[in-house]
Amino acid sequence: xxxxxxxxPLYILxxxxxxSLELEMFGWGVPLSAAQAAEISAAKEIIYDGxxxxxxxxxxxxxxxxxxxxxxxxxxxxxxxxxxxxxxxPVEKSGQSELDFEYGEHxxxxxxxxxxxxxxxxxRYNPEGDPALNARQAARLKWLSDLLHxxxxxxxxxxxLLVPPENPQLERLGGDRGAxxxxxxxxxxxxxxxxxxxxxxxxxxxxxxxxxRREDCExxxxxxxxxxxEHVGCIVLGRGESDEKVxxxxxxxxxxxxxxxxxxxxxSFWDPLxxxxxxxxxxxxxxxxxxxxxxxxxxxxxRACARWAAAPVPRHAESST
Numbered sequence: 001x002x003x004x005x006x007x008x009p010l011y012i013l014x015x016x017x018x019x020s021l022e023l024e025m026f027g028w029g030v031p032l033s034a035a036q037a038a039e040i041s042a043a044k045e046i047i048y049d050g051x052x053x054x055x056x057x058x059x060x061x062x063x064x065x066x067x068x069x070x071x072x073x074x075x076x077x078x079x080x081x082x083x084x085x086x087x088x089x090p091v092e093k094s095g096q097s098e099l100d101f102e103y104g105e106h107x108x109x110x111x112x113x114x115x116x117x118x119x120x121x122x123x124r125y126n127p128e129g130d131p132a133l134n135a136r137q138a139a140r141l142k143w144l145s146d147l148l149h150x151x152x153x154x155x156x157x158x159x160x161l162l163v164p165p166e167n168p169q170l171e172r173l174g175g176d177r178g179a180x181x182x183x184x185x186x187x188x189x190x191x192x193x194x195x196x197x198x199x200x201x202x203x204x205x206x207x208x209x210x211x212x213r214r215e216d217c218e219x220x221x222x223x224x225x226x227x228x229x230e231h232v233g234c235i236v237l238g239r240g241e242s243d244e245k246v247x248x249x250x251x252x253x254x255x256x257x258x259x260x261x262x263x264x265x266x267x268s269f270w271d272p273l274x275x276x277x278x279x280x281x282x283x284x285x286x287x288x289x290x291x292x293x294x295x296x297x298x299x300x301x302x303r304a305c306a307r308w309a310a311a312p313v314p315r316h317a318e319s320s321t
Contacts, residue, residue, distance in 0.1 A: 002149050005231025006118075006156055006204040011059065011298050012088060012235065012263035014067035015047045016120070019095030021072075025274065041072045046276065046283060047269045048076045050290025057291060059298050061085070067120055067263060069094075070102075070110065077114045088158055089116035091144070092123075099123050099137045101144070108147060111155050118158040118205065119148055126163050127191040138199040145201050159196075159203035160237060160263075163188045185209065186216035193223040206234045207263055210241070210249025214256060221258030238264035243293075250301045255308030262301060268293045 021040055022028050028036050048066065055061050065086025068076050080087050091107050093100045099121065103110050111119055121144065125134060141159070148157040165180045173179040189208060206224050211217050217234075224232045236253045238246045246267050253259040269290045276286040 002151060002153075003231070004149070004202055004204060004229055006233045007231045007258075007260060008233075009060075009063040010065065010086065010205070010233065010235055010261035011063050011294075011301070012065045012067050012086075012261065013047065013051045013054075013268055013294050014088070014237075014263045014265035015044055015073070015269060016067050016069040016088075016090040017094075017265065018069055018071060025270070025277070037072065041075075043273055043277075044068060044073050044076060046273065046286055047290055048073075048080070049287045050269065050272075051294065053287055053291035054295045054298075055085075057295055059295050063261070064298075065117065067118075067265070070114065074114075077116065081115055086118075087114075087116040088118040088120045089114055089155070090120045090122065092121050097124060098133060099140055101140070107144065108153065111153065116155050119144070119155040120158040120160060120207070122160040122162065124162045124164055125192050125196070126166050126169075127188055127195055128169065129166050134195070135199075138196055138201060141196065142200040145203070149202065156204040157202070158205045158207055159201070160207040161189065161192060161196075162209060163192055181209075182212055186211055186213070186219065189216075190219050190223045193220065194226075197223075197226075197229075202229070204232060205260075206232065207237050208234055209239055210236050210246065211252060212248070214252055217253050217256040217259060221256055225258055232258075233260040234258055235260060236262040236264075238262070238267045240266035240270070243267060243296075246297065247300045250297060251304040254301045254304035262297060264294070264297050268297065 022030065022032065026040065051066055055064050065088060066080055067088035069090050077087055077089065089111065091101050093102050101107055121141065123137060123141065125137060145157055147153060148155055163185055169184060170180060193206065208220060221234055224234055236249050246264055250262055272281060272286040272289040275281040276283060
């Protein structure tokens with residue numbers, strides 16, 4: 001078995017979006033025509049060019065990576081690998097509430113074809129949700145986890161954990177999604193991580209929703225790294241939130257050992273792409289704005305890391321060592 005974990009800085013620009021691009025941005029249903037598929041692939045080339053421009057503009061190459069799908073980004077994946085970028089490859093079917101794999105039991109063959117740094121899976125899992133659904137999803141993830149931790153597989157395992165509210169949970173909070181995110185979701189995230197670990201699911205990197213409080217970030221890391229998992233890393237996903245909200249999440253997480261970076265996609269590229277498609281921006285301007293937004297998130301995270309590292313140690317911490 002391979003050594004578990006990944007604890008180096010990791011700044012991901014994710015654009016593995018498939019159904020959301022087809023429906024929300026382009027307004028197309030499936031099946032797509034060849035011309036429509038080509039247009040989506042071309043849009044992803046713009047995002048990729050923005051990523052490369054960000055690296056050329058100062059984002060450390062050894063810390064930067066992309067997450068893009070095979071369907072619309074096969075050429076990008078191969079080019080990024082050839083250039084030595086970190087790559088993550090999604091294997092879940094897009095737009096489904098229950099986890100299933102895009103290529104079924106042939107995941108390993110596709111990983112061999114693209115040689116990504118990480119195999120990524122998106123999971124919606126609420127510990128207070130349907131027990132049968134949770135068990136089915138966990139069983140599928142354990143199969144993938146075992147596959148990826150075999151010595152014959154080079155890709156690490158990145159698990160994107162979303163903990164959507166169940167209706168009774170929201171009802172208890174008067175339907176307030178903000179209250180759910182602030183008060184209930186952090187505890188459920190910890191429970192979800194521990195339950196999945198108990199079911200044999202062992203990611204090298206947990207890609208998790210942002211948290212408002214440092215103590216909640218610490219609890220998530222403690223769960224992710226409990227036992228012999230001390231090298232497992234956590235990264236913050238953007239969830240399509242505003243720049244201000246994402247920056248708040250990154251600043252909070254950056255000061256917690258174990259949070260190694262982020263994966264912020266829609267907040268980085270969505271508006272520039274929409275404006276480009278509406279002919280309000282040139283292609284070059286869209287590329288430049290994506291690069292600027294991604295680089296700004298890197299700067300926010302790294303500045304916060306530096307501030308926390310330079311902060312004086314509290315007296316209670318000194319006395320406990």
